[in-house]
Amino acid sequence: MKEFHLEIVTPDGLAYEGMIESLLVNTSEGTVEFLAGHIDYVTALGIGKIRIRENGRDRFASVSGGFVTVSQSEVKLVAITFEFAENIDIDRAKLAKQRATDVIATSKDSKAVEIAKLKLQRALSRIKVYELK
Amino acid sequence: MAGMNDIKARIKSVESTMQITKAMELVATSKLRRAKETVERTRPFYQILGKAIDDIASISEEANSVWFDGSRSSKTLFIVFAGDRGLAGGYNSNIFKLAEKLSRGKEAIWLPIGKKALEYYKHRNYDIYSDIFANAADQSVGSILSLGKIVAEGFANDSYGEVVIVFTEFVSMMTQKAVYEKLLPLDVPKAAEQTEFLTDCDPNEIINQIVPEYVGGILYSALCESLASESGARRMAMNSANKNAEEIIGSLMLHYNRARQAAITQEITEIVSGAEAL
Numbered sequence: 001m002k003e004f005h006l007e008i009v010t011p012d013g014l015a016y017e018g019m020i021e022s023l024l025v026n027t028s029e030g031t032v033e034f035l036a037g038h039i040d041y042v043t044a045l046g047i048g049k050i051r052i053r054e055n056g057r058d059r060f061a062s063v064s065g066g067f068v069t070v071s072q073s074e075v076k077l078v079a080i081t082f083e084f085a086e087n088i089d090i091d092r093a094k095l096a097k098q099r100a101t102d103v104i105a106t107s108k109d110s111k112a113v114e115i116a117k118l119k120l121q122r123a124l125s126r127i128k129v130y131e132l133k
Numbered sequence: 134m135a136g137m138n139d140i141k142a143r144i145k146s147v148e149s150t151m152q153i154t155k156a157m158e159l160v161a162t163s164k165l166r167r168a169k170e171t172v173e174r175t176r177p178f179y180q181i182l183g184k185a186i187d188d189i190a191s192i193s194e195e196a197n198s199v200w201f202d203g204s205r206s207s208k209t210l211f212i213v214f215a216g217d218r219g220l221a222g223g224y225n226s227n228i229f230k231l232a233e234k235l236s237r238g239k240e241a242i243w244l245p246i247g248k249k250a251l252e253y254y255k256h257r258n259y260d261i262y263s264d265i266f267a268n269a270a271d272q273s274v275g276s277i278l279s280l281g282k283i284v285a286e287g288f289a290n291d292s293y294g295e296v297v298i299v300f301t302e303f304v305s306m307m308t309q310k311a312v313y314e315k316l317l318p319l320d321v322p323k324a325a326e327q328t329e330f331l332t333d334c335d336p337n338e339i340i341n342q343i344v345p346e347y348v349g350g351i352l353y354s355a356l357c358e359s360l361a362s363e364s365g366a367r368r369m370a371m372n373s374a375n376k377n378a379e380e381i382i383g384s385l386m387l388h389y390n391r392a393r394q395a396a397i398t399q400e401i402t403e404i405v406s407g408a409e410a411l
Contacts, residue, residue, distance in 0.1 A: 007177075007181065009177050009178040009181045010178060011175055011178050011274050011353050011354075012175070012178075012274070013174030013175065013178065014174075014177045014178075027333070027334075028338075028342075029333045029334045030333075032333070039331050040330045040331060041330060041332065042189050042331075042332055042339065043333065043334075043339060044338075044339045044342040044343055065278075066346060067185065067189070067339070067342075067346075069185045069188050069189065071188055076181055076184075076185060078178070078181060078182055078350075080274075080278060080346060
């Protein structure tokens with residue numbers, strides 16, 4: 001398959017760079033797959049999993065926040081957090097899930113609940129991606 | 134002879150000062166190494182973010198999104214990154230000087246980051262927007278991103294019509310430069326540079342989601358640059374303090390030895406003249 005260049009950056013640095021065959025992401029409007037030669041495109045990302053296909057092999061990762069831009073067949077993914085399935089700390093994710101569920105169940109502070117809901121979403125996404133490994 | 138004890142006491146005091154400055158230099162050096170790595174890691178993020186926001190800006194064709202229009206408020210928010218501590222040479226004062234220069238003739242509100250910055254603006258009774266981010270070294274990616282959200286919301290709610298960040302760029306281990314950057318409003322892309330971007334949903338919705346993250350990302354980069362610069366500046370300042378201390382000790386030693394010699398000579402003269410008198 002034809003390949004294209006993907007760069008993934010987070011505040012912690014360049015998380016991935018390489019030639020890939022396909023990139024699948026979840027946006028607020030649904031799932032979008034990028035293949036080589038995609039038209040110039042931009043979209044915001046939600047919290048969820050992404051799939052990268054390199055050399056016919058699928059790799060999964062969990063992202064939160066950020067956006068994807070395609071410009072002249074260069075794909076750039078800017079994320080707030082990004083972890084490949086093999087790098088996910090599953091114990092930490094499970095702990096975060098537990099803590100967030102507790103806060104949602106007990107807290108009366110609407111702002112704290114809102115933050116906890118986002119944390120829960122991130123934790124669930126990590127757990128889901130981890131299981132795909 | 135008079136002065137010998139005084140000189141000795143001075144040498145001791147300079148030596149103990151030197152011990153402190155030496156320790157501080159070592160601490161700054163090890164902090165600097167770590168901070169330098171962080172800066173180098175965040176730089177690609179910063180560069181790609183800057184380029185991506187230009188691309189994204191061009192999707193809102195008529196550019197009537199709130200993020201391009203700074204005319205709804207005459208105020209300017211200055212986000213000033215300084216250190217938590219002093220003794221870093223001109224690090225803090227250079228930043229304040231630049232910020233003062235930029236704010237001249239403007240209706241400024243201030244968001245200090247770093248304890249020294251908070252002290253500076255509080256002392257002068259400036260209009261402070263928020264002081265919850267005053268501890269520069271304690272900030273994490275998460276807290277800076279929420280700051281980005283707050284800053285973007287304030288702009289969207291017309292609390293201010295312009296956002297400028299003032300920070301210290303980490304040029305190298307030896308050089309740090311106070312710089313500024315306009316964060317908001319976003320620049321309207323020139324027609325010639327526009328490329329057609331395809332989107333599935335409302336471009337304004339995408340921009341509204343991305344801008345707070347963009348602001349947070351830029352703030353985080355500025356913070357990393359500033360922290361590295363602070364360690365660099367402190368290391369340089371402490372290094373020259375050590376050199377000065379060594380110089381002072383050297384010249385005091387000379388005085389001390391001279392005084393000692395003079396005392397001995399005088400004693401001998403006294404004994405000899407005493408013996409002659411017998």
